[in-house]
Each structure stands twice: as C-alpha cells, then as structure tokens.
Amino acid sequence: MPDQQHLYLVDGSSYIFRAYHRLPPLTDPEGTPVGAVYGYTTMLWKLAEDLDKADGPTHLAVILDKDSQSFRNEIYPEYKANRPDPPEDLVPQFPLIRDATRAFSLPCIEEQGLEADDLIATYARAAQREGWNVTIVSSDKDLMQLVGEVDGPNGPARIDMLDTMKSQRIYIEEVEDKFGVKPELVGDVLALMGDSVDNIPGIYGIGPKTASKLIAEHGSLTAALDAAEYMKKSKLKERLLENRADAEMSRVLVTLKEDCDLPEPLDDxxxxxxxxxxxxxxxxxxxxxxxxxRLDAGSGSPDRPNNLNPEKAQTKGDAGTEEGNSQPLPEMPAVDRSAYETVQTMDRLLSWIERAEAAHEVAVDTETSSLDAMRAELVGVSLALGPNEACYIPLGHGGSDMFAERPEQVDREAALAALKPLLESDAVTKIFQNGKYDLNVLARYGIEVSPIEDTMIVSFALDAGRGQDGIGGGHGMDELSERHLGHTPIAFKEVCGTGKKQIPFGEVPLDKATEYAAEDADVTWRLYQHLKPRLSVEGGTRIYERVDRPLIPVVAGMEREGIKVDRARLAKLSEEFAQETARLEDEIHEAAGQEFTVGSPKQLGDILFEKLGYKGGKKGKSGQYSTDQSVLERLAGEGADIAKLVLEWRQLTKLKSTYTDALQQAINPDTGRVHTSYSLVGAQTGRLSSTDPNLQNIPIRTAIGRQIREAFVPESGNVLLAADYSQIELRLAAHMADVETLKEAFANGEDIHARTATEMFGEVTRDTRARAKTINFAILYGISRWGLAGRLEVEPDEAQEMIDTYFKRFPGIQRYIMETLETVRERGYSQTLFGRKTWFPRINSKNQAERQGSERAAINAPIQGTSADIIKRAMVRMLPALREEGLDNVRMLLQVHDELVFELPEGDVEKASPIIERVMAEAARPAVELAVPLGVEIGTGASWDAAH
Incomplete structure (x- = not known):
C-alpha cells in the first residue's frame, strides 16, 4: 500500500442525469426502463478503466442524493423549487442505479436530509485531515470551494477535481481561471451571482464577472457588502444595499456542510x-x-481502476461544444481600416520589408486575377505586422486594355525582387490563411516561401468537425474572424460586385482594394495570435507541427506538378459514353412504354410508381417521388429492369460529365497537364480531398473506371508508379483494438479475408471470402444489422448473427468500438494515434438519425484518421529520401486516399521503388510503433491503370 492514500469521491447524481440524457430509451427483459442505468453503468465502468495505475485511487466511493429535500429547504423553502420533477421513466431507475453501484462492489453513500455535495465535502475534509489526497469526480462549481491542500504527515494533502466529460483536472489555478478568486472565496462569488438552477437568489443583476470582480477587490462577501455604502451612486450600489439580506442568505445556502456524521468509515x-x-x-x-x-471476454473487466490522471499541461480547454474552445483573446484594438497604408513607392516597400525582418513574423496575403492558382496573375500583396499595422502593395492594378489609366504602383518585377529575400528568409515566419494557394501563386514568380504558419490549418487541428456544418466547413477566414474575433471582414462582392457587373480585382480602386486586402492580412495576424497558443493548451501541437504544417508545401508542390492526360483518349471515351447513354435511354423508354426525360427525378418517379405501379414510392416535401440511388437499388434488387438501366445511365452520364468531358477542359494550356486542388481541411478525419477536378472518386473496380485511368499517362520516356498501402485500416484496427488473431495473420503475411472467413464460417470459398471481406470493412464503419443485410443480401437476423460471431471471434474489435463510443460521448471527440482530434457535437443528440450517424463516424474516425496521418507523414518524408539517393527526377503527383502516384524515368524504377516502399512502411515511426507491419504494394506502367 502506498504511503499516501488517495480517495476518489464520485458525484453519482451528476452521472445519473448525464446518462439519462445521453442514451435513447431502453427497457430490460421485464419491461423496466433502464436507459439511464445502462449509461450510468458504462460511465462507471469507463471511469474504473481510465484511472491511472500508478496514481489511481486506493479508496473510492460513489455519493448520491437521497431525495430532493435537505436542511437548506428549512432555511429557504424556495430552494431548488423551480427544478422540474424527474422524468417519469427515470424515477424507477434510481434504485437500479444504486444496484449498479453495488454490483461493482463499490460503496454507495447517501443520507436523508443531506445533499451529495455535503457528504462529499465531509468525506473530503476527513480524508484530508488524515493526510490523504482526494479527487472529486465532478464538474459541479459548488464543489470547487473544496479545492486546495494542507500539510499532512506524508506531504501536502491535496483536494482536486476531475471533470470526466472534458477529461480535465481541476486544481487551484483552474478555479481561479473560472472565478477570478481562490477556491476559499468561490462561495462568496456564488452568493452574489446566485444560481437560477438551484433557485439561490443572490443579488439580481449581478453576474459572474461582476461578482468575481467585487470579491477579488474586497476580499470577501461581507467586505464587498460593507463597501457598498461608500461607492459612487450607481445601479450596482443600489442593488448591493437593497439586497444584502438575499446575498447573506445565499452565502449560507452555498456553504457546504463539512461536519456531517460519516455514514461509513473511510477505511470501508x-x-x-x-x-x-x-x-x-x-x-x-x-x-x-x-x-x-465484454466481462466474459476478460477484456475491460474493471479489476482495478486505472488511467484517469491526465497530465496537467493537457487538462484545459477541451470543452465539447460546437462553437469550440473559448480561450481569452489577446488584448487588441478593433479593426480600423483607415489605418492601412497603400504602398506605392519602392522606398515605402523597403521600409515595410525592414520592419518585417525586425519583427521576425509577418502575415501575408496575395490578391490575384483568378481562383486557379496555376493560371492566376498576381495583382497585389498585403502584409501585416500587428493589429491595424497592415499595408497593401498593388502590383497589377489598372484597366483591362493597354490604353487604360494605371494608378501609381511599384513595378511588379522590382517589388517581387525586393520581397523575395523576406519571403524566403528562415529568420522570418510568414503567416497565411490557406497558404497553399499563395505558395503556388508566388512559386510561379520564382519565390519559394518558407517557413510558414497557416491559421486555417491551426483551426483544423483544433476544431475539426466542431462547427455546426460538420465536415469540411468552419475554417475559412471570414468564419474564423466572426467566431474568434467578433469581426466581419469586407466581402469580396462588396469590392468587386457580382454577376455580369463583377470586375476583376485589378480594376478595384486602390483605396477600396487596400481596405479589403490589408484587412485580410490584419485578420490573419490576429487569428494567429489567438489560435496558435491554443495548440499547446489543447494538445494540438503534435499533429500540427509533425503532420499538417510540414505537409502544406509538399501538397502545394504536387498541385504544381499536375499529371498528363491523353486528350484524344478522353475524347474517344466521351464519344463512346454518349453512344452508350443514348442506347440506354432507348431501352429505358421501351421499358417505360413512353419517352420521357431520364434525368428528371419527377418524371422518373411518376413513371416508376404511378405508370408502372412499383411499390414503396415515397414523396418528399416537394410532392415528388424519391428516386435516389438507394431507391433504385431496392427496385433493381426486386427485379425492376428499368431501375437497373437507370442506374447504369446515371453512372455513365456522371462519369462523362465529371471526367471524360471535364478533364479535357481542365488541361492547363501552359503546362499541358491537369492540376487538381487538394483541400487539407476537406474531411474531418484528416484525409485530403481533391477538387477542380476531383481525382479521388474515379471508380477503381469497374471496367469504366479503369478506362478513365488509362487516360492518365506519363511524359515520353517516363512511367507512372503507384504505391498503395495494403489493407491499412484493417492493420490499424488489429493494432488499435489489440486483436491477437489479426495481428498474427498480418505478421505472417496471410490473406486476412481468408483468415476471417475461416474464423467466421469454418471454411474458405469464393463466397465466404467475399462475405468476410465485406464484414471486415463494414464492422469498422459501425454498420448496423440492416446495413450489413443490405450489402450481403441476407435477412437482418442472419446479418446480426454474423456480427455477433465476428465479435465473438475477434472480441477486441467489439471492445474497441464500445470504448471509442464511450470516450467520444464523454469528451465530444475521438483521437488518432498521433493525437488528431475529430469532434462529434451531435454524438449525444436526441435525434436518432443524427446520433447514429455520429456514432458510425466516431467508430471509424480514429482508424481512418490514423491512416490519413500515416500517409501524410510519408508524403512529407518522401522527396527528401529520394533526393538523398540522387533521384531528383522522381516526381510525386497524386495522393488518392491510401495511394501515392509518382512519375519517373523508366530507368529509375528499380532504385526508387524500395525507397518509396520503405518510407511508406516506416511512416508511423518513431512517434508510433505499430504491432503490425504496414504492407505497401507497388506497380508501374504506361498509364495510371497499368500501374495497378
């Protein structure tokens, strides 16, 4: 037994209501409601598993409220009077929750006439007097009065708190951050501000900030009330004088009773x-x-509470709110656009460059003629050195014809020659918002910007998925400015107009252009000062510094490389697709018995469900039948040939418009190549997404998809090389869920789907392997019995049996799923092995569809996110490793999920292949040592398809 005992006191009452509101209604075999009981049980189990083995509790008890009345109601009958009665289906669960606590063989303490907070206070003080450390598992602000330490026989005897929802340890400094006073004065603050939930009156009109300020200035409630008489005439003075009695009574109500009789001794x-x-x-x-x-499997059995003692540096700020963490803003003046300078002479430009070099930090933004970084002309550059210390350097302003009057501005070539040393200097950090675009524009003018910071990427590392819009959104400059700075920047349409009246930025008058462009740099500088410090506080530094930030110039370089496509091949495919869609239309019209517009959902719906009489048609709010893919697939499965034909027609028309036609238009006339644009914040799990054109969604398992990939070709004398991680998500699942069977199979190089078929069905046939493959991937995406039934074309009960068998054969997978969901429900986010957080603000939604969608995404996010992190690490290391071996002519062109595509001279393939394979296979190291090898498959050929 350790010299110093450590008592954990769990505020069970708060657990109950969290559990009730977190889960949907459930009933046990006898029909008794048990949703809250189940949630409470899993939360208690999770707490037990998460307590730190080295510094976990030696003693633990759960404290509950006996009933809704206490001695405080005798002092003030209206105390807690406005609290609603507990929900009808929660009442019968209260005794079962006590049973659940005792089932864990844990003490369950409650006492008539006392609140749980009073019992917690009494036990905490009693243990502290014995020299024990105490941790109160709760986020209740009233209990923060107890935080602190006294001298004990074995060193300081400390009381702290643990908020499991935020995974946050609360000690003196956290209490001071929240209330502005030391813990012993928290009760005085609470007495002034009151509490509407508990119906504690306080003093009307005094909120938390005013209350904290008064107590901090005067040192106590009594002193603050006494000082009111001498204050200047104000509303505050009147309220303090008139409502003193309410404040003093409130102080009694918020005071915790620390001398109750102990229902059970501490040693119990x-x-x-x-x-x-x-x-x-x-x-x-x-x-x-x-x-x-889970208990029978012997995994997750709570033999000994462990692992909930988070390091102090990581405990602040992980609030699971949709709007994100609200750290205090640095003191900054309001945005003043009149303070910005238009730099029109070389002398003024050199002055700004000199100041930027002295500051070692400058926010930079470019204004251009187009959103396409590979075709845009540079119109101007803005710089910011501090709030309102910003300028705009016009470089290409004037009319669109050669006779138009041009304003005074620095010669672009001379200006860029002056800016180049600053932008390339290792001694000056350049801060961007979505800097990849600016890097590509400037690179085309011979400037390789480094080192850089990017506020969009910082925001993503902190708040991926946290916004209302979920994936992909919420990281644009305007959104970040409004959210974090409370400032709405000038909209582009305000300076350039919209529609036919829109003008190029180069024709905007310089005064308006300066306000718009310099503001962008100013806001970017401010955002950086606000967001960057949050990384260390909220645990985002590792993913930002080791994965995301180094990737920005790498992805920018890939975009500039582009990839060659065979225009003639694409044109031939477009013609073939047009002929095939025309043939399909004829067959569809014949099946329908009339001609109609196949691409019209309304006309198609009327044909299917009214003329042809197929069952199951559902009309939406617009009054027309749904004809989405799932509807057509259902009808096709029921034997409707017309539905099969329409599905074929839709795929062909989509591939024609999205790829064979669009890729021809996307060929850059200057480079002769197609340059996709990668979004580093497009998927909340951290995966890259591709647009303009999207090269990541070309079907890879269909003949048509392969035909399109055949059009991606190398330059003469070169070949394309495709390097693909083999079953990386299954390998990561084996590691993260600690599944010995799967780890052994991967280590031995076995066919994992065949191994799964053996475990599941007892034999390996073409059918059982195909089913095992579907199940392997579907389980990791949190598939339901109905979803699996649909994929395997079996009954839901049979699908459920397969899921049950899978979990029985691979119990670690089920444990991983359950633990992941519990963690996300409590914290609000999941994490990859490299520390990337993905937030799920709707994980506890009362809307079943929202909640279940979040749950499915949360199950897969740590695996898919870790996979994304690994390939990103490989991309950052790849070119330096190749250059070190003298392979300067190997170019990295594309990233498509788990695959990297290169172009290289045919003579370099033999030397480059093992280097590419090694970099990808070792990409997780040294940060993460995986228990399974990462397999990499490499192929080469005269087209992208041939390289597979």
Whole structure:
C-alpha cells in the first residue's frame, strides 16, 4: 500500500442525469426502463478503466442524493423549487442505479436530509485531515470551494477535481481561471451571482464577472457588502444595499456542510478489486448483453481502476461544444481600416520589408486575377505586422486594355525582387490563411516561401468537425474572424460586385482594394495570435507541427506538378459514353412504354410508381417521388429492369460529365497537364480531398473506371508508379483494438479475408471470402444489422448473427468500438494515434438519425484518421529520401486516399521503388510503433491503370 492514500469521491447524481440524457430509451427483459442505468453503468465502468495505475485511487466511493429535500429547504423553502420533477421513466431507475453501484462492489453513500455535495465535502475534509489526497469526480462549481491542500504527515494533502466529460483536472489555478478568486472565496462569488438552477437568489443583476470582480477587490462577501455604502451612486450600489439580506442568505445556502456524521468509515472505501460474479449477475438480469460479453471476454473487466490522471499541461480547454474552445483573446484594438497604408513607392516597400525582418513574423496575403492558382496573375500583396499595422502593395492594378489609366504602383518585377529575400528568409515566419494557394501563386514568380504558419490549418487541428456544418466547413477566414474575433471582414462582392457587373480585382480602386486586402492580412495576424497558443493548451501541437504544417508545401508542390492526360483518349471515351447513354435511354423508354426525360427525378418517379405501379414510392416535401440511388437499388434488387438501366445511365452520364468531358477542359494550356486542388481541411478525419477536378472518386473496380485511368499517362520516356498501402485500416484496427488473431495473420503475411472467413464460417470459398471481406470493412464503419443485410443480401437476423460471431471471434474489435463510443460521448471527440482530434457535437443528440450517424463516424474516425496521418507523414518524408539517393527526377503527383502516384524515368524504377516502399512502411515511426507491419504494394506502367 502506498504511503499516501488517495480517495476518489464520485458525484453519482451528476452521472445519473448525464446518462439519462445521453442514451435513447431502453427497457430490460421485464419491461423496466433502464436507459439511464445502462449509461450510468458504462460511465462507471469507463471511469474504473481510465484511472491511472500508478496514481489511481486506493479508496473510492460513489455519493448520491437521497431525495430532493435537505436542511437548506428549512432555511429557504424556495430552494431548488423551480427544478422540474424527474422524468417519469427515470424515477424507477434510481434504485437500479444504486444496484449498479453495488454490483461493482463499490460503496454507495447517501443520507436523508443531506445533499451529495455535503457528504462529499465531509468525506473530503476527513480524508484530508488524515493526510490523504482526494479527487472529486465532478464538474459541479459548488464543489470547487473544496479545492486546495494542507500539510499532512506524508506531504501536502491535496483536494482536486476531475471533470470526466472534458477529461480535465481541476486544481487551484483552474478555479481561479473560472472565478477570478481562490477556491476559499468561490462561495462568496456564488452568493452574489446566485444560481437560477438551484433557485439561490443572490443579488439580481449581478453576474459572474461582476461578482468575481467585487470579491477579488474586497476580499470577501461581507467586505464587498460593507463597501457598498461608500461607492459612487450607481445601479450596482443600489442593488448591493437593497439586497444584502438575499446575498447573506445565499452565502449560507452555498456553504457546504463539512461536519456531517460519516455514514461509513473511510477505511470501508478501500479498493480490493471488483469481483466479477455480482457484476455479471446484474448485467444478465437487466439484459446488458454487450457489457456481459465484454466481462466474459476478460477484456475491460474493471479489476482495478486505472488511467484517469491526465497530465496537467493537457487538462484545459477541451470543452465539447460546437462553437469550440473559448480561450481569452489577446488584448487588441478593433479593426480600423483607415489605418492601412497603400504602398506605392519602392522606398515605402523597403521600409515595410525592414520592419518585417525586425519583427521576425509577418502575415501575408496575395490578391490575384483568378481562383486557379496555376493560371492566376498576381495583382497585389498585403502584409501585416500587428493589429491595424497592415499595408497593401498593388502590383497589377489598372484597366483591362493597354490604353487604360494605371494608378501609381511599384513595378511588379522590382517589388517581387525586393520581397523575395523576406519571403524566403528562415529568420522570418510568414503567416497565411490557406497558404497553399499563395505558395503556388508566388512559386510561379520564382519565390519559394518558407517557413510558414497557416491559421486555417491551426483551426483544423483544433476544431475539426466542431462547427455546426460538420465536415469540411468552419475554417475559412471570414468564419474564423466572426467566431474568434467578433469581426466581419469586407466581402469580396462588396469590392468587386457580382454577376455580369463583377470586375476583376485589378480594376478595384486602390483605396477600396487596400481596405479589403490589408484587412485580410490584419485578420490573419490576429487569428494567429489567438489560435496558435491554443495548440499547446489543447494538445494540438503534435499533429500540427509533425503532420499538417510540414505537409502544406509538399501538397502545394504536387498541385504544381499536375499529371498528363491523353486528350484524344478522353475524347474517344466521351464519344463512346454518349453512344452508350443514348442506347440506354432507348431501352429505358421501351421499358417505360413512353419517352420521357431520364434525368428528371419527377418524371422518373411518376413513371416508376404511378405508370408502372412499383411499390414503396415515397414523396418528399416537394410532392415528388424519391428516386435516389438507394431507391433504385431496392427496385433493381426486386427485379425492376428499368431501375437497373437507370442506374447504369446515371453512372455513365456522371462519369462523362465529371471526367471524360471535364478533364479535357481542365488541361492547363501552359503546362499541358491537369492540376487538381487538394483541400487539407476537406474531411474531418484528416484525409485530403481533391477538387477542380476531383481525382479521388474515379471508380477503381469497374471496367469504366479503369478506362478513365488509362487516360492518365506519363511524359515520353517516363512511367507512372503507384504505391498503395495494403489493407491499412484493417492493420490499424488489429493494432488499435489489440486483436491477437489479426495481428498474427498480418505478421505472417496471410490473406486476412481468408483468415476471417475461416474464423467466421469454418471454411474458405469464393463466397465466404467475399462475405468476410465485406464484414471486415463494414464492422469498422459501425454498420448496423440492416446495413450489413443490405450489402450481403441476407435477412437482418442472419446479418446480426454474423456480427455477433465476428465479435465473438475477434472480441477486441467489439471492445474497441464500445470504448471509442464511450470516450467520444464523454469528451465530444475521438483521437488518432498521433493525437488528431475529430469532434462529434451531435454524438449525444436526441435525434436518432443524427446520433447514429455520429456514432458510425466516431467508430471509424480514429482508424481512418490514423491512416490519413500515416500517409501524410510519408508524403512529407518522401522527396527528401529520394533526393538523398540522387533521384531528383522522381516526381510525386497524386495522393488518392491510401495511394501515392509518382512519375519517373523508366530507368529509375528499380532504385526508387524500395525507397518509396520503405518510407511508406516506416511512416508511423518513431512517434508510433505499430504491432503490425504496414504492407505497401507497388506497380508501374504506361498509364495510371497499368500501374495497378
């Protein structure tokens, strides 16, 4: 036993209501509501598993409220009077929650006439007097009065708190951050501000900030009330004088009773492990089969609480709110556009460059003639050195014809020659918002910008998925400015107009152009000062510095490289697709018995469900039938030939418009290549997404998709090389879920789908392997019995049997899924092995569709996100490794999920292939040592398709 005991006191009452509101209604085999019971049980289990083995509790108890009345109601009858009665289906669950606590063989403490907070306070102080450390598992602000330490026989005896929802340790400095006073004065602040939830009156009109300020200035509630008489006449003075009695009574109500009789002695709270029998009996009685399987598997059995002692540096700021963490803003003046300078002479430009070099930090933005970085002309550059210290350097302003009057401005070539040393200097950090675009524009003028920071990427590392719009959104400059700075920047349309009246930025008058462009740099500078410090506070530094930031110039370089496409081949495919769609239209019209517009959902719906009479048609709010892919696939499965034909027609027309036609238009006339644009914030798990054109969604398993890939070709004398991670997500699942069977199979180089077929079905045939492959991937995406039934074309009950068998054969997978969901429900986010957070603000939604969608995404996010992190690390290391071996002519062109595509001289293939394979296979190291090898498959050929 350690010299110093450590008591954990769990505020069970807060757990109950969190559990009730977090889960949908459930009933046990006897029909009793148990949704809150199940949630409470899983939360208690999770707490037990997460307590740190080295510094976990030696003693633990759960404290509950006996009923809704306490001695405070005798002092003030209206105390908690406005609280609604507990929900009808929660009432019968209260005794079952006590049973759940005892099933864990944990003390369950409650006392008539006392609130849980009073019992917690009494036990905490009693343990502290004995020299014990105490951790209160709660986020209740009233309990923050107890935080602190005293001298004990074995060193300081400390009381702190643990908020498991935010995974946040609360000690003196956290209390001071929240209330502006030390813990012993928190009760005085609470007495002034009151509490509408508990119906504590306080003083009307005094909020948290005013209350904190008064107590901090005067040192106590009594002193603040006494000082009111001498204050200048104000509303505050009147309120303090008139409502003193309310404040003093409120102080009594918020004071915790620390001298209650102890219902059980401290020594009875000693932890000696959790006997499995009572817990198993409880789980079985109430039908908690998934938890029972988890217990029977011997994994996750809470023998000894462990691992909830997060490091102090990581404890602040992980609030699971949609709007993101709200750290205090640095003191900055409001945006003043009149303070910006238009730089029109070389002398003024050199002055700004000199100041930027002295500051070692400058925000930079470019204004151009186009959104396409590979074709845009540079119109101007803006710089910012501080709030309102910004300028705009016009370089290409004037009319669109040679006779138009041009304003005074620095010669572009001379200006860029002066800016180049600054932008390339290792001693000056350049701050961008979506800097990849600016890097590509400037690179075309011979400037290789470095080192850089990017506020868009910082925001993504902190808040991916956190915004209202979920994936992909919320990281644009205007959105970030409004969210974090409370400032709305000038919109582009305000300076350039819209529609036919829109003018190029180069024709905007310089005064308006300066306000718009310099503001962009100013806001970017401000955002950086606000967002960058959050990285270290919220644990985002690792993913930003080691994965995302180094990737920006790499991806920019890939975009500039582009890839060659065979225009003649694409044109031939377009013609073939047009002929085939015309043939399909004729067959569809014949099946329908009349001609109609196949591309019209309304006309198609009327044909399918009214003329042809197929069942199951559903009309939406618009009054027309749904004819989306799932509807057509259902009809096709029921034997409707017309639905099969329409699905074929839709695929062909989409491929024609999206690829064979669009790729011809996308060929850059200057380079003769297609240059896609990668978004580094397009998918909340961290995967890159591709647009203009999208090269990541070309079908890879169909003949048509392969035909399109045949049109991607190298330059003469070169070949394309495709390097693809083999089953990386399954390998990561084996590691992250610690599945020995799968780890062994990967280590031995086995066919993993065949191994799964053997485990699941007892034999390997073409059919069982195909089913095993579907199940392997579907399980990792949180598929339901109905979803799996649809994919395998079996009944839902049979699909459920397969899922149950899979979890039985690979119990680690089920444990991983359950633990992941519990963690995300509590914290609001998932994490990859490299620390990337993905937020799921709707994980606890009462809307079933929203909640289940979030749950499915949350199951896969750590795996898919880790896969994305690994290939990003490989991309950052790839070219330096190749250059080190003298392979300067190997170019990295594309990234498509788990695949990298290169172009290189045919003579370099033999030397380059093992280097590419090694860099990809070792990309996780040294940050993460995987328990399975990363397999990499490499192929080469005269086209992208031939390289597979």
């Amino acid at each position: 709270f000693k932890l000696d492990g959790v006997p499995p029998e009572p817990l198993a009996a409880f789980l079985e009685k109430h039908g908690f089969t998934s938890l029972l399987r």
